[in-house]
Amino acid sequence: DTVIHWLSKYENILIIIHQSPDGDAIASSLALCAALQILGKNAVVVGKDPLPDPFLFLPGTEAINRDYLQGDWEVIIVLDCGDLKRTGFAQRVMEFAKNKKRLINIDHHPKNDLHKIANITLFDEKVAATGEIVTSIIDKLKVELNKDIATCLLTALYTDTGGFKHPNTSGQTLQLASRF
DSSP states (O other), X not given: OHHHHHHXXXXXXXXXXXXXXXXXXXXXXXHHHHHHHHTTOEEEEEESSOOOXXXXXXXTGXXXXXXXXXXXXXXXXXXXXXXXXXXXXXXHHHHHHHHTOOEEEEEOOSOOSGGGTXXXXXXXXXXXXXXXXXXXXXXXTTOOOOHXXXXXXXXXXXXXXXXXXXXXXXXXXXXXXXXX
8 A cells, every 4th residue: 555655654744634624624634643643753734724613622733834845745645625726735736746746635525636636546435534534544554543533533524424414424434433
């Protein structure tokens, strides 16, 4: 699995959340960032827009940056973002993909144009939230779920399923939520 290889091999990893961020984008990013930091990586989350107040309880929100320097990163991950422009950093993300060739696109939305420039796309429209895909990555990295990571992952699932009420809530989603 190339994603796991890159996340294991490289030290400086940037995770981008989309503009007007929702619970899944914020929480999935924070969970993956925390897992990478446990592995000793220099992992950082960046998002152009301020976080909505209901998500400020999530562990790690205070460390989310509003901008980044391009040259500092070996891998960039864009999570839960269906549109390159919505990253808020479209030009820099395109340049990174072209020059460094280590852009990872992780999403569950069917209309996603990032796959055109990403070097790797992890896409599964059958899952209710990007948090489900992130949980799988964290498991493959062999990072044990701690309270902070579990809080983030449960928030990702809860928000993208409307409190487990939307039709996208599957048995798999509920089974996964029971782990947290």
